[in-house]
Amino acid sequence: MRRALILALAIGFGALALAQEPIKIGCLLEFTGACAAYGQMARDALEFARAAGIVPTEVLGRPIELVYFDARTEPVEAANGATRLIQVEKVVAIIGTMCSGPFLGAAEIVQKAGVPMIGPTTTNPLTTQVGDYCFRACFKDDDQGPVAAALARDYFGAKTAAVVIDVAQAYCVGLGKYFIEAFEALGGKVVATLYCRSGDVDYTAQLTEIQRVNPDIIYTPNYYTEVALMARQARDLGLTQPILGADGLFAPELIQIGGKAVEGIHFTTFWHPAQATGLGLLYAQKYKEHFGREADAFGALAVDCYLLIVDAIKRAGSADPKAIKEALQTADLEVVTGRTIMTPEGDPIKDFYFLKVENGQFVYATMIPAARAAEIKALMGK
């Protein structure tokens, strides 16, 4: 009798433990290095959204646990992180990385292991081409570059442009190339293409050259780390042209470090809290109450990835990585940044937002629907 009771208890506890066994989701994010701001914003947003009850913290009756790993903005470190998260932590899916370079470092590993990885803001087209386990939650650079070119032509009326590209980042190189192609297809002329490397601090040589050719606009699809200093030096040298950038600029450091020099910088991005509706509006309001600052697009997209994975687990009825991957491919979900319809290639269809820096704040300027990007590309013959 006693033995049977113990056995029954043991089975009962065992079943309870099994039911409570958490589902682990890896967060391979950049907490240091060139993309540190994005990774830290993503972590803040994920922790906040879970604590504030904006996103579910359990699925299929099991709690969801997030396991973080610092990708250090290095492809090799991202690869190590992916291996660790999959083999040691046994995660069923991975959120990350924020930047395309590290994503490409980890992509082969997740593909081989068969664990889906979804990059919140990995815009380089190559990232999802590695295989069917690679996803993104944002638009692609071969759309973002042409959209920026169209803005340079229509919004600024620029006839000539100079481009400064960070050759050490796959993201910047790709975006620069797409911008140049589109700007010329739209009837503009790129009069100077100059290069720099991540970590560079001195841009005076490139900028003095730009001053000599005197373009109507400067396009610099680099990270805030480089652009804040470049903008300062540009204004110090007396360049007055508008500076146009990309989604990598949406970090408070741009304004902290760039100061007055970054006033008037415009850039393409994923989302802005002022334009949010539905879940996004709730998120933006609670975020501001909690942190005392405006919500950012990087955090919002990280939360989107979380929601997409949880939704996929729910629809698949299982936490099996392969089932999650298949469910992700057919996702159609209302998330923080709006409705996200995933394509089987892992690239969702998203609208483009255009922001500017005004009085030390990121302000909404205009928006371009996803359909317009397709039109521009059709014009380019693509």
Add this chain to the structure above:
Amino acid sequence: MDTYLQQLLNGVTLGSLYALIAIGYTMVYGILRLINFAHGDVFMWAGYWVFFLVALFHLPWWLGAVCAVVITALMGVTIERVAYRPLREAPRISLLITAIGVSFLLENLIIVLPWASGRQKPYPTPNFMIQIYQAGSVRIQGVTIWVPLIAAACLLGLIFLVYRTKVGRAMRAIATDIETTALMGADINRVISYTFLVGSALAAVGGILWGCRYPRLQWDLGIMPGWRAFTAAVIGGIGNIVGAMLGGFLLGLAEILVVAFLPGLSGFRDAFIFAILIFFLLFKPTGILGKPLKEKV
């Protein structure tokens, strides 16, 4: 024409910053034959000290800068005392590896410090440094005027210290033969501490001025300037103080001019710089002003 004048000025500004870091680098090498890989990180810390003192503790900028030099100099002495002194009798390679270890420690310390974190911080800049002066169509930043002046003052001070004082004489003696100098009754440890004090103070001055020109703090900001300073020291003849200054200026100018004349190759700027380093190491290891080193018995 004005474009080239502006480029020349850009080069001089960058070059004088390199020169300032290279002086400290070459000084430690000249005396101890130690390539102090942590020099660039000590330089980085100086910038952070200014940030801590001025932005967090609200000291006036000049006071923050002076305190930063003092604290950084003491940091240098501590590093020598803790990490290098116990290895003085060890093979030189152990010392080199330790220097790399110290370098990593200093970098990662900044990352884990809660007030610094992995994210970039804005360096506090005083107005007189970032003021812009217009001369014709050429624009000059305050830093461009101050840095060469301060670098020259540091160089003169250092030459006075090394050639006109008792400590300086001891430093030169140690550079020639450390054992014999010890036998002559000089306090080796004290002299080497002085060397690190002065070398780190120079790194601090460099770091503070670097911040004024490039006001962005990040844990790895010392790495590239450190390598550039090493290159500058090699070009000038490592161990030679005037040579380091010259090497710094040449390197800064070369870096700017390669972009000015070959804008399409601007992405290869670093490759170009390190090609110069390799060229000197292969064909003129003693640099422009260095004397051939006699192998010590």
